[in-house]
Amino acid sequence: MPKLFSRFFLVFLISIITVxxxxxxxxxxNNADPITVIDGAGETITLDGPAQRVVSLIPSNTEILxxxxxxxxVVGRDSFSDFPAAALDIPDIGGGFGELxxxxxxxxxxxxxxxxxxxxxxxxxxxxxxxxxxxxLNDPVDFEGLFENIRTVATLxxxxxxxxxxxASLSTRLEAVNIAIAPLSYKPIVFYELDGTDPNxxxxxxxxxFVDKVIATAGGFNLGSDLNGAYAxxxxxxxxxxxxxxxxxxxxxxxxxxxxIVTARAGWDGLKAVQAQQIFPFDxxxxxxxxxxxxxxxxxxxxxxxxxxxx
Amino acid sequence: xxxSRPYLWSFGFLxxxxxxxxxxxxxxxxxSTLGRMFLHHISSVGQTDWPAAYETIVFQVRLPHMxxxxxxxxxxxxxxxxxxxxxxxxxxxxxxxxxxxxxxLGAVIAMALRWPVDVLGFFTIPAFAFFGALLTVMVVYVLAxxxxxxxxxxxxxxxxxxxSFTTAATSFLLLASANELYRALSWLxxxxxxxxxxxxxxxxxxxxxGLGYLITTGHQLNVLQFGDEQAHQLGIxxxxxxxxxxVAATLTTAAAVAFSGLIGFIGLIVPHMVRIVYGPxxxxxxxxxxxxxxxxxxxxxxxxxSILAPQTLPVGIxxxxxxxxxxxxxxxxxxxxxxx
Numbered sequence: 333m334p335k336l337f338s339r340f341f342l343v344f345l346i347s348i349i350t351v352x353x354x355x356x357x358x359x360x361x362n363n364a365d366p367i368t369v370i371d372g373a374g375e376t377i378t379l380d381g382p383a384q385r386v387v388s389l390i391p392s393n394t395e396i397l398x399x400x401x402x403x404x405x406v407v408g409r410d411s412f413s414d415f416p417a418a419a420l421d422i423p424d425i426g427g428g429f430g431e432l433x434x435x436x437x438x439x440x441x442x443x444x445x446x447x448x449x450x451x452x453x454x455x456x457x458x459x460x461x462x463x464x465x466x467x468x469l470n471d472p473v474d475f476e477g478l479f480e481n482i483r484t485v486a487t488l489x490x491x492x493x494x495x496x497x498x499x500a501s502l503s504t505r506l507e508a509v510n511i512a513i514a515p516l517s518y519k520p521i522v523f524y525e526l527d528g529t530d531p532n533x534x535x536x537x538x539x540x541x542f543v544d545k546v547i548a549t550a551g552g553f554n555l556g557s558d559l560n561g562a563y564a565x566x567x568x569x570x571x572x573x574x575x576x577x578x579x580x581x582x583x584x585x586x587x588x589x590x591x592x593i594v595t596a597r598a599g600w601d602g603l604k605a606v607q608a609q610q611i612f613p614f615d616x617x618x619x620x621x622x623x624x625x626x627x628x629x630x631x632x633x634x635x636x637x638x639x640x641x642x643x
Numbered sequence: 644x645x646x647s648r649p650y651l652w653s654f655g656f657l658x659x660x661x662x663x664x665x666x667x668x669x670x671x672x673x674x675s676t677l678g679r680m681f682l683h684h685i686s687s688v689g690q691t692d693w694p695a696a697y698e699t700i701v702f703q704v705r706l707p708h709m710x711x712x713x714x715x716x717x718x719x720x721x722x723x724x725x726x727x728x729x730x731x732x733x734x735x736x737x738x739x740x741x742x743x744x745x746x747x748l749g750a751v752i753a754m755a756l757r758w759p760v761d762v763l764g765f766f767t768i769p770a771f772a773f774f775g776a777l778l779t780v781m782v783v784y785v786l787a788x789x790x791x792x793x794x795x796x797x798x799x800x801x802x803x804x805x806x807s808f809t810t811a812a813t814s815f816l817l818l819a820s821a822n823e824l825y826r827a828l829s830w831l832x833x834x835x836x837x838x839x840x841x842x843x844x845x846x847x848x849x850x851x852x853g854l855g856y857l858i859t860t861g862h863q864l865n866v867l868q869f870g871d872e873q874a875h876q877l878g879i880x881x882x883x884x885x886x887x888x889x890v891a892a893t894l895t896t897a898a899a900v901a902f903s904g905l906i907g908f909i910g911l912i913v914p915h916m917v918r919i920v921y922g923p924x925x926x927x928x929x930x931x932x933x934x935x936x937x938x939x940x941x942x943x944x945x946x947x948x949s950i951l952a953p954q955t956l957p958v959g960i961x962x963x964x965x966x967x968x969x970x971x972x973x974x975x976x977x978x979x980x981x982x983x
Contacts, residue, residue: 411954428954431829434704434838435670438696452826454768458838462703 367487372449372470373456379465382490383444387425387437390448393469394419395623396482397446399498402489407440415617415625431455438462444488472622474545475506482624502627506549509634512641513551520577520637522552523605526563526616527583531597534571538564543582543619546626550633551641552578568599578637579605582620584613612636649921653934660941664709665701667945672697707840711902712944712958713937714843714850716909718899720936721854722892723910724917724929728864729888730795736911737896740802740889741779743907744809746900749775751813751827755820766845768830769901776897779809784889793885794871833906833959842902853895854933860888861926868923906959908966909936909943915970939966 367379387408388394394413397406403418410427413419423440426433432455437445445466447456459466467488472478479499486495524543527535536556537543547554555576556564583589591611600606614636618629634642666677676693680701683689719737726735738744753771786801787793817827863884866874875881900906913935917928943961950956 426954431955433669433955435668435700438700438704439670439694441694441696461839462699 369467369484369487371467373468375466375468377465377467379444379488383442383488385440385442385444386489387440387442387445388413389425389427389432389446389451391415391617392621392623393446393448393485395621395625396485397489399624400482400486400489400491401494402485402491405489407442408437432459434458434462437464446485446488472542473540475549475626478622478624478626479503481622498624502624505627505631509549509630509642513549513634513638516551516638516641518638519551519553520610521555521574522547522578522580522637523555523571523576524580524582524614525589527587528581528589528594528597529587531600532568533565534568535563535565537582538562542622542626546619546630546633549630550637552633552637572599572602575604577605577608577610579603579611580614580633580636581611582614582616585615585617589613649927649931650934653931653938656938657934657941660938660945661709661713663945664712664941665705667949668700668705669948670697670700672701677701704838707843708838708944709941710840710843711846712940714846715899715903715906716936716938716940717854717933718846718850718895718936719906719909719940720913721857721929721933722895722899723936724914724925724932725857725860725864725888725892726910727914728860728867728925728928729885729892730799731868731870732795732799733915734911736907737892737899738806738905738907738910740783740798740893741805741809742776742893742896743900743905744806744813745779746772746776746897747831747905748779748809748813748816749773750830750904751816751820754827754830755816766841769842769845773897773901775809776900777893779805780889780893780897792871792882793889829957830904831959832957833904833962846898846902849894849898853891853898856891857888857895858930858933860884860891861924861929864888864925864929904957904959906940906943906962908962909939912966912970913939919974 365381367377367381369377371377384405385407386397386402386405388397388406389410391410391413394406394409395415397403398416398419403416406419406422408425409419409422410432411424412427413422423436424433425436425440437459442464445459445464447459447466447468449468449470451468456466456468469481469484472481479502482495482499483492486492524537524547525534526537526543536559537554538559538561539554539557541562544554544557555571555574556566559566579594581589581591581594590613591609594600594611595606605611614633615629618625618632631642666672666674672693676697679689680693680697683691684702722737723735726737726739727733729735730739749771750768752775753768783798783801783805784793786805787797789797813831817824820827863874863879866877866879867881867884869877871881896910914928914932917931917935921927921931940958940962943965944958946965947956947958947961950961
């Protein structure tokens with residue numbers, strides 16, 4: 333046994349030196365201006381030039397990359413990245429059961445890994461130990477933050493012009509919604525259901541979350557805004573007491589919940605929203621992924637809450 | 644088959660399992676290339692016509708992972724055999740007196756609180772798991788003492804009671820930290836995420852010391868099978884031996900689960916399989932279970948990594964799914980040879 337270990341440690345030492353030499357040789361190949369930025373975790377990231385082989389660890393990052401025109405530069409994406417359709421053709425690097433497939437990531441020979449605030453820190457650390465560059469993109473807290481994130485990603489992949497065009501277009505659309513919604517005096521109370529597995533205590537989005545913001549921007553009032561946390565549980569009794577005007581089913585896509593199912597729930601039939609049939613399925617990906625489709629989410633919600641106001 | 648020269652067979656299986664572990668992975672590296680890579684690194688002969696990524700994959704991902712799994716399996720197998728001898732119970736496994744539930748609670752607490760990450764870095768979860776396991780066993784130990792003895796019955800009962808409490812606390816924390824649910828469940832089913840050689844270095848002292856001691860307790864465990872009173876009359880310092888075996892087995896198991904999560908069945912089944920093939924002599928049962936545990940976990944881990952590539956299934960699922968039927972099959976074909 334000890335002989336085996338000492339042999340392996342020797343092998344390890346030699347391979348470290350070899351890998352180290354190989355890496356220094358590669359970094360001289362790029363002649364573009366070096367990029368130095370500080371990421372969301374406070375780490376200084378240096379790239380020799382715009383990243384050409386990016387691995388994205390979270391769907392929102394994948395969407396941003398494609399939106400700024402860097403789809404060709406993505407060489408790996410996590411299991412949940414499904415938009416746009418072209419993303420599905422990119423090699424899957426795991427993340428489904430909570431663990432990333434380090435081997436496939438290494439094989440893709442990335443020069444940049446785009447992680448997020450919710451990527452487990454030990455996974456980020458493990459990737460860094462293997463000599464990979466990991467940039468942590470923090471979740472934005474408002475739309476300005478979202479636009480900043482888009483700019484940051486664009487800088488990393490050398491797509492600044494496309495990013496500005498995108499941001500301009502998104503801002504215009506956002507402004508259009510704000511202008512249309514501002515004069516309205518009626519703000520429907522919205523119950524946004526994240527998970528209705530237990531109909532007596534469904535999960536909704538609390539105050540300060542992006543769902544909360546999107547509802548507010550779309551001219552509604554989030555029933556869950558008094559609650560704390562991204563996932564907050566609320567009792568059906570409170571829902572009945574507040575009596576929301578509209579129910580949005582964020583669990584329609586992933587959970588298969590339909591307005592009929594909601595109408596059939598015990599105690600829900602007395603709700604205003606149920607009786608007026610103001611229950612709508614909603615693609616949760618539009619509001620839970622901090623990417624350019626948030627604006628799609630705002631428009632979609634504004635159309636549901638205030639039909640006819642947006643042209 | 645393996646009655647004669649069991650160690651030869653065991654080390655043979657171990658070598659095969661270790662090779663398999665390095666060969667299998669989500670990236671297909673041909674056997675010949677692997678052979679040449681190892682040859683090149685040991686003796687620098689041959690041309691390096693493989694991508695640099697292969698080197699990183701084999702020497703920084705697969706090799707340390709293989710050693711980690713080997714140590715974990717060995718730890719679980721060895722302490723499983725020791726627990727079965729200590730409790731004189733064929734259903735004893737290393738998790739009996741709260742190591743698993745304590746480690747689970749520790750790990751889930753670490754995942755729920757983000758602040759310790761700044762202090763301990765990414766060793767936070769294993770450290771919390773390790774100390775959670777030790778604390779829980781200490782509580783069980785204190786609760787189970789009767790006068791100055793440690794009856795196995797009270798130990799088991801206290802273990803069950805404390806385990807129920809820690810499991811409930813763990814479930815509550817799981818519900819309260821929805822963001823970490825996936826990861827927590829994955830850890831609880833047996834999936835470690837830290838790669839590289841540092842976990843190996845952290846685990847090694849505990850595993851070596853624990854298993855090293857347990858190997859020497861073979862004779863004492865044999866005598867303990869006759870019962871506490873008999874063993875005492877035969878010259879074994881029963882209480883002292885019980886405590887030492889408990890400490891060693893617990894340290895080993897705690898270190899094993901701290902990095903690899905809760906992997907079941909290895910500690911329970913491997914000693915039985917060794918017993919069926921070789922017999923109940925603890926002087927050989929413990930070392931053979933150590934090797935057997937390593938082999939079993941390496942094989943299970945290879946399956947876990949390849950069956951749903953690029954996803955990695957938690958190893959605990961494979962050990963549970965495969966372990967039970969395999970054990971039943973062995974039991975059927977060797978019924979007459981069993982002595983507990």
